[in-house]
Amino acid sequence: MKTLKNKKIWITGASSGIGKALAVALAREEALLVLSARNSHALKQTQKACVKHTSFCMIQPLNLSDSAQIQQAVQKVTEELGNIDILINNAGISQRSLARETPVDIDRRIMEVNFFGMVQLTKAVLPFMLSQGSGHIVAVSSITGKFGFPLRTAYSASKHAIQGFFESLRAELTDDNIKVTIVSPGRIKTNISLNAITADGSAHKKMDNGQAGGMSPEKCAKRIVRGIKKQRKEMLIGNKEILMVYIHRWLPALYHRLVTKVKN
Template sequence: MIDFKDKVVWITGASSGIGEALAFEFAKLGARLILSARREDELKRVADLTKLPELDLMILPFDLSDTKNASGLTAQIINKFGRIDILVNNGGYSQRSEAMETSIDIDRQLMEVNYFSYVSLTKAVLPYMKRQKGGQLIIISSIAGKFGFFLRTSYSAAKHALHGFFDSLRLETEKYNIKTLIVCPGKIKTNVSNNAVTSSGEKHNEMDPSHENALSAEECAKQIITGIRKSKEEIYIGGKEILMVHIRRFFPKLFAKLVRKQNPY
């Protein structure tokens, strides 16, 4: 059983949704937290709710669309805590637009936030994990990283890229006792659909009906913790939609028929 007490955990996208729920779960287990997202006021709200003392907490706001200073951000954490035991790459946003109507600039931005930021932060953290002879990378992907879907072209592409990079990285870094868990949530009740970008670059600003009664972010966070404790390399979290991953693998023709009948929302 992994003991999370006093482990130093850096969570991106910690101001809401799965990131916020993970902050609460890790806090309950005695971890020391670094909370990152764009909105400092929301990070402070989450920090207050964790009830952690200032000694065990750090608010580190930044925008995932610009991670050129990843090494500087990491150095700030090392200066305070001396180590980073767990990096949770969670921040990002989704998409609700057809490829033909979406500008290449929006495609690039989706890739920058949902893929390159994860790679950039990971590369900044890895030397410290190597030096301390261990660490854990938590990569929040999606079932959209396992198969494509309507209105998710670049979002799905970014999630697919995460699997290629971090499956490969796992093999390269396990000799340093660095573990990698890729998490593939399905439909989770968060603001992901509200915050999804449209073809114009504006927010979708609607909760998808399929997310209204979906699994809670709190339950998702608990299952992620369980996945870490069981040393899993990849886990799927959600409802019936998770079955599509297995159907695609074992019954590709059936999958092709079923996926075309799904509501994009």
Template sequence: MEVRDKVIWITGASSGIGKSLAQLAGQKGARLILSGRNTARLKEVQNTLPNPEWAHILPLDLSVTESLQDCVEQALGCFNRIDILVNNAGISQRSLIADTDIAVYERLIQVNYLGTVALSKALLPHFIREKRGHFVVVTSLMGKFGSPWRSGYCGAKHALHGFFDVLRMEHQKDGIAVTLVCPGFVNTDVARNALVGDGAAQSRQDQATATGMDPERFARKMLKAIERRKMEVYIGGKEVSGVYIKRFFPGLLHKLVLRSKVV
């Protein structure tokens, strides 16, 4: 399946992975709906596209779940259909469990898990009616194994895998596909925007993220997985091996992660 002429709705499209994916899909002839909280930055992304008129801006805040049904109706009004929803928006964390307020965990679950679930559920009836549709969910390698300083982030990403694995099973009969995309370290602002223990933003880059994969390269690999309708894909550097080490040698992975520099 090629994305040319497909209608792709991307959340978290104002920067990082979402921005790079939008630019690449736009180059390939996709129609785009760009969502996020920062309208000005979304417009900047729109203006970098080869055909800006093929992209609509739709502001969206995943933490306000009661607004998401209206957002879906607005999105469907842009091109009268949606072929692919890319659930990319989210927020990370950099704090130890003992130092983290429960409100931080609540926000991580609200944005990364419940907001994503609510948006997908609101769009699901459209996919069922059309007997086709594709949910793409950007989770993380942290949805497959854990790492210090990211306890709440890991928990929310693990939850996404559980939910969307079941959605795939229940709605395969309706022609609906689910692709879980698990990034490793990607050089974006995810670390700068990550929440620390009191809920403030970390406001600085960390070494592991700064030396991560270029987001444009990541987007190329991600789009290939979308076009092939992969069920699950791991994209990153040597950290990807953690998925397989966890499966066969969990004790070894525990030791390796403890020795690694993750912040």
């Protein structure tokens, strides 16, 4: 895929961080955009940045933990655009709490947004892609979908689930001309740790040291756009923390020593 011009692209979690950077990067490609997130005010700021570069940028507020709202959003978007060429599942919430202190309802809340919401939206959009005989689904996971990490038990579990679901979906869609890309970012300098939920459901409100020194969301977005054009199946994006994926795979004893020293 040499160009994304006039491709109809729906991005969730577009109000900030990687999602916002992706929206602006894709607007510069002259893609036709649908932007979703819970925060309508922040979405309007993203839209304002995008309309400088593209002829179409629609806002569709969306809470992925609300099943009815997902169905309504798909109906509105497809009525407006007819179909979706690329769905970028980027929205999600992170966690900063010990498993022994975290009630199951918090685990369920994280899974509902990060996994079930993403799955439901994908399944709702998929028939339109099958009908048109083409499409591209992007699932933004995390390197913690490749290995476990302290203070992120439910978050890591949700990202492992994303990995399994979308790998399986990719295999199922091989003959349908629908591509599936799984993106696993490492530490990207966004507000994800500030907005991460704690054991009582409140926001963490602290910037992790690793997050503060992470890759910029703009650089991350450029790599994702390049990966979409190349129809990559898997992408690991980040700095030296990406090495943990390979350490976990090939040097598990070293991985266990390193991961137990993590403080945030």
